[in-house]
Amino acid sequence: MAGPPSRHTAETGATGDDSPQNSDMTGFSGWLDARLPVVSAFRTEYIRFPMPRSLNALWTVGAMLTVVLVLMLLSGLALAMNYTPTAAGAFASVEAIERRLPAGWLLRSMHMTGASLFLAALYVHLFRGLYYGSYKAPREVLWLIGVALLAMVMVTAFAGYVLPWGQMSYWGADVAGKAIGAVPGIGPFLERLFLGGDQPGDVTLHHLFVLHFTLAFGIVGIVGLHLAALHVAGPGNPTGLPAKEPEQTLPFHPYFTVKDGLGLVVFALIFAAVLFFFPTLISEPENYRPANPLHTPADIEPEWYFLPFYGILQSIPSKFGGLVASVGAILVLFITPWLDTSPIRSARNRPVYRIGMIALVMSFILLGFAGKHHVEGAWLYVGQLATLYYYLHFLVLMPLVSRRENAALAYGSMIRVGDAR
Amino acid sequence: MTTILSGYAAAITLAAGLFIGVSQPAAADPPSHDQAPHQHWSFDGPLGNFDLASVQRGYAVYAEICSVCHGMQHVRFGDLAGMGLNAAQVQAIAASHKIPDGIGTDGAPAMRSATADDSFPTPPIAQGLIPGAVIPPDQSRLAEVYPGGPDRIYALLTGYGPPPAGVTPPPGLFYNRFAQARAIAMPPPLSDDAIEYADGTKATTEQEARDVTTFLAWVAQPHLAERHRTGVRVMLYLVFLGVLLFFLKRRLWSNVH
Numbered sequence: 001m002a003g004p005p006s007r008h009t010a011e012t013g014a015t016g017d018d019s020p021q022n023s024d025m026t027g028f029s030g031w032l033d034a035r036l037p038v039v040s041a042f043r044t045e046y047i048r049f050p051m052p053r054s055l056n057a058l059w060t061v062g063a064m065l066t067v068v069l070v071l072m073l074l075s076g077l078a079l080a081m082n083y084t085p086t087a088a089g090a091f092a093s094v095e096a097i098e099r100r101l102p103a104g105w106l107l108r109s110m111h112m113t114g115a116s117l118f119l120a121a122l123y124v125h126l127f128r129g130l131y132y133g134s135y136k137a138p139r140e141v142l143w144l145i146g147v148a149l150l151a152m153v154m155v156t157a158f159a160g161y162v163l164p165w166g167q168m169s170y171w172g173a174d175v176a177g178k179a180i181g182a183v184p185g186i187g188p189f190l191e192r193l194f195l196g197g198d199q200p201g202d203v204t205l206h207h208l209f210v211l212h213f214t215l216a217f218g219i220v221g222i223v224g225l226h227l228a229a230l231h232v233a234g235p236g237n238p239t240g241l242p243a244k245e246p247e248q249t250l251p252f253h254p255y256f257t258v259k260d261g262l263g264l265v266v267f268a269l270i271f272a273a274v275l276f277f278f279p280t281l282i283s284e285p286e287n288y289r290p291a292n293p294l295h296t297p298a299d300i301e302p303e304w305y306f307l308p309f310y311g312i313l314q315s316i317p318s319k320f321g322g323l324v325a326s327v328g329a330i331l332v333l334f335i336t337p338w339l340d341t342s343p344i345r346s347a348r349n350r351p352v353y354r355i356g357m358i359a360l361v362m363s364f365i366l367l368g369f370a371g372k373h374h375v376e377g378a379w380l381y382v383g384q385l386a387t388l389y390y391y392l393h394f395l396v397l398m399p400l401v402s403r404r405e406n407a408a409l410a411y412g413s414m415i416r417v418g419d420a421r
Numbered sequence: 422m423t424t425i426l427s428g429y430a431a432a433i434t435l436a437a438g439l440f441i442g443v444s445q446p447a448a449a450d451p452p453s454h455d456q457a458p459h460q461h462w463s464f465d466g467p468l469g470n471f472d473l474a475s476v477q478r479g480y481a482v483y484a485e486i487c488s489v490c491h492g493m494q495h496v497r498f499g500d501l502a503g504m505g506l507n508a509a510q511v512q513a514i515a516a517s518h519k520i521p522d523g524i525g526t527d528g529a530p531a532m533r534s535a536t537a538d539d540s541f542p543t544p545p546i547a548q549g550l551i552p553g554a555v556i557p558p559d560q561s562r563l564a565e566v567y568p569g570g571p572d573r574i575y576a577l578l579t580g581y582g583p584p585p586a587g588v589t590p591p592p593g594l595f596y597n598r599f600a601q602a603r604a605i606a607m608p609p610p611l612s613d614d615a616i617e618y619a620d621g622t623k624a625t626t627e628q629e630a631r632d633v634t635t636f637l638a639w640v641a642q643p644h645l646a647e648r649h650r651t652g653v654r655v656m657l658y659l660v661f662l663g664v665l666l667f668f669l670k671r672r673l674w675s676n677v678h
Contacts, residue, residue, distance in 0.1 A: 053677060095495035095561070098644075105644040106651070250677065258670045265663040272659060276652020277467035288562040288641075 045231050049252040052235060052243035058128040059235060060263025061121050067264060068118045068271075069223060075111040076216060083163065085209040087202045090165035091290040113275040115157055116282040119305035121267070122150060127364075130336070131357050133345030134236045140337040142229040145222060147333045152219050154306070154330075159212035161303060165205065166287030171300045173200040173208070182319040199293060240346025301372065308364050311371030312390070315383035325387060332394045339394055342402040343409065350405065356397045363389045455598045457569050457576035460631075464571075464638050468653070470646045471639050473505040478618050479636025480504060482629050484514075485616045487560065490607075492543030495561040496640055499537035503643045504636075511537050518542060555606035564634070564641040571638050573599060578630035581609040 025033055025040075033039040082101055084093035097104040126146075129135060135143035158176065162169045177200065181191035196203020234243075243249050250256070274281055282304075286297055302310050309326040316322035332339075347354040363386035370383030463472040480501065483493075498515035502508070518535040520542050525531030535542070549556050564571050576599040584596035584603075594604035611629045618624055639645075 092495060099495065099500055100497070105648065109648070254673055255677070258666065258673050262663070262666045262670050265659055265666055269656065269659050269663065272652060272655045276648055276655065279648075285566050288566050 045252075047251065047253045049231070050234065050243075050246070050249035051252055051256050052237035052239075053248060053250045053255075054237045054239050054243065055235065055256070055259075056238050057263060058124065059237075060260050061125045061128065063260040063264055064121050064267040065118065065125060066223065067267075068114050068121065069220065071110060072114045072118065073216060073220065075107045075114065076213075078107050079111055080213065083209075085163070085205050087165065087205055087291070090163065090205060094164045109275050109279060111160075113271060113279070113282060115160060116303070116305065117267075117271055117274070119153065119157060122153060123305070123364075126150060126333075127357075127361055130360070131347045131354075132236055132238055133240060133340070133347070135337045136236075136340070136343075136345050137337070138233045139229075139236065142226065142233070143337055144334060145226045145229055147330070149219060149222050149226060150333070151330055152215055152222065156212055156215040156219065157303070157305065159208040159215070162200075162208045163205070163212065164287060165291045167289045167291060167295075167297050168284050168287040168300070170200055170291030170293065171297055172302060173204055175300060177204075179313070179319075179323050182323055184320060200291075236345060238346060238348065240344060240349055301374075304368065304372075307369075307371035308367040309371070311367035311369075311375065311383045312387045314371065314375040315367075315380065315387045325391075329390060332391070336394065336398070340398040340402050342405040344405055350401065352404075353397070353401045356393055356401070359389055360393045363387075363393075453602045454600055455576075455580075455603075457573040457599050460572050460575055462571055462638065463635065464642075464645055468649055470649065471504075472635060474620065475632050475635040476504045476639045477506070477636075478620065478622060478628075479632035479634070479639075481616055481618065482611070482633040483560070483636055486610050487633065488541070488544070490544055490546050490557040491560045492547040492557075493541040493560045493640065494543050495540065495559075497538060497540050498535060500640075500643060504639060508537075515539065557607065560637060560640065562641045564637040569599075571634050574637060575630050575634045577605065578611055578633070579627055 024030075029039045079097060082093065082097050082104070084090055094108070098108055099105075101107070129143065129146065158172070162173045173195070177191050177195045180194055181187045183190060192198075194204070194207065195201070196207065237243055284301075284303075286299075301307075309329060312326040312329055313322040316325050342350070342353075344350050347357050366382050366386040367390070370379045370386065373379040375383040463470055463475070483491075498511055498518070501511050501514060506514075515535045515537050518539075518541075519532040520535045520539055522531045522533040543559070545551060546554050547557050547559065558567075564574060567574060569576075577597060580597045580599040581595060582598070584590060588596065588603070590596045590604040594606055595608060596603060597605045611626045611633075613626055614624050615626075615629060616624055622628060642648075
């Protein structure tokens with residue numbers, strides 16, 4: 001960010017008083033910038049900011065996420081103004097939004113499509129970070145904030161899915177309550193605290209409505225931190241080598257505004273295609289039945305974006321063990337910067353790790369399929385193998401490959417030192 | 422141990438099959454009813470639209486026949502404007518319905534004429550007030566939530582007939598080859614000339630079934646046509662913008678590579 005205005009360097013003025021900072025701007029923006037340097041900060045961070053010229057299309061996903069977040073916030077606010085957070089009124093209020101609120105169907109479709117595509121883009125963003133080593137020094141804090149955001153987004157998405165109070169909402173809350181109840185010792189207490197009773201009801205809805213709303217604004221704040229942390233070291237890049245020389249970088253504007261803009265339009269095309277023409281891809285018909293505590297649906301299944309974690313949950317024979325394993329799949333991301341200590345960032349330059357990354361993405365996808373099939377039949381073994389690999393990748397492959405690469409690098413530099421002699 | 426290993430072997434084969442695009446046959450039980458044949462609907466596909474004349478005829482079937490047992494609690498009379506009725510027609514339809522209005526001065530439940538802001542009343546049987554009767558499902562979203570969708574609803578409505586030799590439906594149920602376990606509690610609702618269409622269309626059972634299914638599909642997604650229309654405009658705009666940006670990007674970056 002721009003440096004603080006140094007008030008004590010120029011002692012001009014008849015009284016030796018504060019004098020406005022020099023600015024290359026005139027008029028109102030110059031006046032404002034001398035007092036609050038937002039204009040020059042914007043210029044430094046978003047116009048002149050040096051970006052590695054080697055960035056590929058995967059680096060436009062961040063811009064997509066930012067825009068969808070704003071869209072979610074605006075559509076969510078409009079929806080909240082017309083929503084009734086009670087067990088008796090929630091379903092009918094959502095029906096009224098869809099049927100009678102002017103453009104209400106559009107607001108709700110945007111919010112539903114936005115939720116699905118936000119998580120989709122977030123997974124791409126996450127695996128891009130893992131593949132190109134975006135978590136490595138000096139970007140560990142940027143990574144930690146990112147993983148925290150992932151966890152917050154998942155909780156927000158779950159809370160939001162319960163709000164319409166359809167069959168899947170209700171039974172989803174029921175399953176989540178039982179999962180919390182599986183924690184040894186304090187589980188039953190936590191379950192009652194979460195549900196506010198023996199089964200999902202009014203209090204559950206109040207809890208989740210407040211949680212959904214509060215976390216949404218929390219996410220916006222943390223995204224601000226994520227961006228601030230990003231602008232400290234600047235983005236990584238696919239080559240894995242720091243882009244420090246001026247000829248390796250390009251100013252943010254116009255080169256990356258136009259590139260991000262193009263990425264955004266492509267994303268918007270997918271978004272609009274799903275929203276307007278293929279909404280069944282992201283909607284669950286069963287959730288258009290009002291919540292019925294007396295009738296359990298034949299097939300309780302979370303939204304697609306939770307399926308990999310649902311797959312882990314079901315692959316472990318013990319209920320609590322499954323819970324630990326699926327929560328641990330997120331927690332392990334927090335310690336990734338310290339599991340992978342190799343100074344080589346990009347998987348492009350790490351053949352073994354590269355194969356491991358491809359296997360990790362495949363495991364994640366397979367886990368999703370296993371979760372969808374309730375790990376029945378052969379899917380149980382697929383789920384267990386994929387869970388095993390997921391953990392092996394982080395806890396064994398990362399440290400081992402790092403050790404080998406560190407040793408090889410040390411050996412290499414030793415030889416070079418020897419040659420110099 | 423061997424079983425576990427062979428299980429993992431099967432899992433690996435399965436995983437491999439998945440990646441080379443071999444789809445596994447779904448291990449589902451054979452359905453307990455005939456598969457509903459696919460019908461051609463005006464609202465099919467990503468660009469579908471509603472034939473509003475058919476929706477209106479379907480509403481006539483709903484009002485005369487279905488509404489005796491089925492509710493439509495999330496739909497208000499005013500929503501009918503969306504199928505091409507004017508305010509006066511909507512008012513007239515609403516006024517022809519009596520809905521509960523608290524307790525009257527005589528202490529008995531009072532009734533009043535409905536207005537455009539009232540929801541469709543749910544008949545006593547659909548409220549579960551008739552002991553022993555199967556509760557008819559609400560029709561607000563039936564076309565969306567019913568397994569099999571509009572095709573299955575149409576098939577059900579036209580699928581009644583004498584049971585094959587040796588098959589007797591359980592007492593109180595009717596044979597229908599498209600119903601779950603081939604038996605359904607709903608008596609055959611439609612018949613030739615069961616109602617008289619205002620536009621002179623001949624009211625055959627098939628025509629009534631087709632119209633009422635179209636109505637149910639409309640009522641489940643009343644904004645479908647508007648969604649598709651808006652979508653086409655948005656896509657055209659975005660494609661145009663995308664082409665412009667593509668050339669702008671290529672030009673800006675031309676001196677970089």
